[in-house]
Amino acid sequence: MNHHRSLSRPLPLWVCWGVLSLACLWVPAGRSDPGSATSQFPFQGPETTGVTAKSKPASEREAGRNLRREAAVERLRQHVGFLASAECEGRGIDTQGIEKAAAYIAEEFRKAGLKPAGKDGSYYQPFTVTASARLSERPQASLRGPRNQQVDLDSGSDFAVMGFSSSGKVQAPLIFAGYGITAPELKYDDYAGLDVQGKIVVLLRRTPRPNERGEQRFDHNVPTPEESTHAAFVTKITNAHKHGAVAVVIVNDASSAGERDPLPQFANHAVGHPAAPFPVLFLKRALLDQMLQSQQKSLAAWEKAVDADLRPRSFPLEGWMLQAAIRVERTEYKCKNIVGVLEGSGPLSQETIVIGAHYDHIGYGTIGSLGGANARGKIHHGADDNASGTSGLIELAYRFAAQPQRQGRRLLFIAFSAEERGLYGSLHYCREPIYPLETTVLMVNMDMIGRARLVPADWLGWEKKERLLVYGVGTGKGLEALVQQANGN
Numbered sequence: 001m002n003h004h005r006s007l008s009r010p011l012p013l014w015v016c017w018g019v020l021s022l023a024c025l026w027v028p029a030g031r032s033d034p035g036s037a038t039s040q041f042p043f044q045g046p047e048t049t050g051v052t053a054k055s056k057p058a059s060e061r062e063a064g065r066n067l068r069r070e071a072a073v074e075r076l077r078q079h080v081g082f083l084a085s086a087e088c089e090g091r092g093i094d095t096q097g098i099e100k101a102a103a104y105i106a107e108e109f110r111k112a113g114l115k116p117a118g119k120d121g122s123y124y125q126p127f128t129v130t131a132s133a134r135l136s137e138r139p140q141a142s143l144r145g146p147r148n149q150q151v152d153l154d155s156g157s158d159f160a161v162m163g164f165s166s167s168g169k170v171q172a173p174l175i176f177a178g179y180g181i182t183a184p185e186l187k188y189d190d191y192a193g194l195d196v197q198g199k200i201v202v203l204l205r206r207t208p209r210p211n212e213r214g215e216q217r218f219d220h221n222v223p224t225p226e227e228s229t230h231a232a233f234v235t236k237i238t239n240a241h242k243h244g245a246v247a248v249v250i251v252n253d254a255s256s257a258g259e260r261d262p263l264p265q266f267a268n269h270a271v272g273h274p275a276a277p278f279p280v281l282f283l284k285r286a287l288l289d290q291m292l293q294s295q296q297k298s299l300a301a302w303e304k305a306v307d308a309d310l311r312p313r314s315f316p317l318e319g320w321m322l323q324a325a326i327r328v329e330r331t332e333y334k335c336k337n338i339v340g341v342l343e344g345s346g347p348l349s350q351e352t353i354v355i356g357a358h359y360d361h362i363g364y365g366t367i368g369s370l371g372g373a374n375a376r377g378k379i380h381h382g383a384d385d386n387a388s389g390t391s392g393l394i395e396l397a398y399r400f401a402a403q404p405q406r407q408g409r410r411l412l413f414i415a416f417s418a419e420e421r422g423l424y425g426s427l428h429y430c431r432e433p434i435y436p437l438e439t440t441v442l443m444v445n446m447d448m449i450g451r452a453r454l455v456p457a458d459w460l461g462w463e464k465k466e467r468l469l470v471y472g473v474g475t476g477k478g479l480e481a482l483v484q485q486a487n488g489n
Helices: 014-023 034-040 058-083 086-091 097-112 233-242 285-293 299-309 383-401 424-431 479-486
Strands: 124-135 140-144 150-153 159-161 168-176 200-204 247-251 280-283 315-326 328-342 352-358 410-416 440-445 453-456 464-467
Touching: 058 086, 058 097, 058 383, 086 097, 097 328, 097 383, 097 410, 124 424, 168 247, 168 285, 200 233, 233 247, 247 315, 280 285, 285 299, 285 315, 328 383, 328 424, 352 383, 352 424, 383 410, 410 424
Parallel strands: 168 200, 200 247, 247 280, 352 410, 352 440
Antiparallel strands: 124 328, 140 150, 140 315, 159 280, 168 315, 328 410, 453 464
């Protein structure tokens, strides 16, 4: 979240307990009941003297717990103190300070005993964020048909350049690849039997049956068609690139077109994600329909047929060529997630649990500051948002790595970047996961755990306690019971 934070008071003791309660969301290997995880809770167990905790007097056990608690709070305070210091410049992705924060987290992962999880053998997972983009000159495009007819296209009326587009000149044959979807899990592939290498693919927006909400919807893995990953522009563009296309032209499906068949604004998709590796245009339906009619086909009839039986019907647009020249200027930032892994052991060792927190903040407040005009240009330290969560992440790395002969799933620790600009670090991980998402069974995220809210502790409201909110317990079986156990309920 975007908040103007400063390190104005010491980290409260309860933060340690907030971190500890989240740590118990680890299910040890071989346990069918997640609630039994507390027997492997890393902050419990024998004292280091070799004398079991139960054999010691209660007062001595309590004194030992207090010492460990105080040590943990001091470690957390040190981490927050550095990450929220002026040296890290508010950890904005456009500052040098965030590089110091990244190096600090990576070094703490190394000292904790985590192995580097980056593909290059480092603790870094790099990615690019586009901060700004603009069309530096008016785009040009034209169609050439099977009878050598030329149709000059007008930018803003006949076509638009999408914000995903990179600069480039392209001239190539057109192929209509339906919705541009490859979905083995749905037994649907618009590219089946289609050679698009070196060609420009024309794709429809969204998915088949775009308005179906019931059992007949296209993607049964999500509640609504809009939530399908196959409907996303990025998914379609990435899939076209994988199949060898040199450019993409997208057209509104009938449902999106309505009566006006609107063209998107370049700025709508220009910021955040990296540019596509080729030009990306958006074309009016009437122009695609004109190309289809030259082959005695109709776009409306094609959509109706696919909706009826969910069978792809892709084909070359015989004789049609597109020529285009696009020039885009971009400001990009090189970012990185920090990734460290603690391998599991036992029967569930190939399953993964992700423990994460974003470490970036908003730097000097040029974007996202809640402090008003007077706050811009000043360091936004981000002690709570989210040096606190990052410090908790580091603490958990130490605690889990210190467990002797730990039995359980693989634990992947990720400090995400570019969260404040639009969750781009976590989005990048989902697009390029280090371990398969199919075998990733849980993700625990810590955000703004550095302060609590006083809430009534009894129905009369006479007593108040500080509360740490834990969301998402309904997304997995047994998670709510684990939180209740951590609370002593």
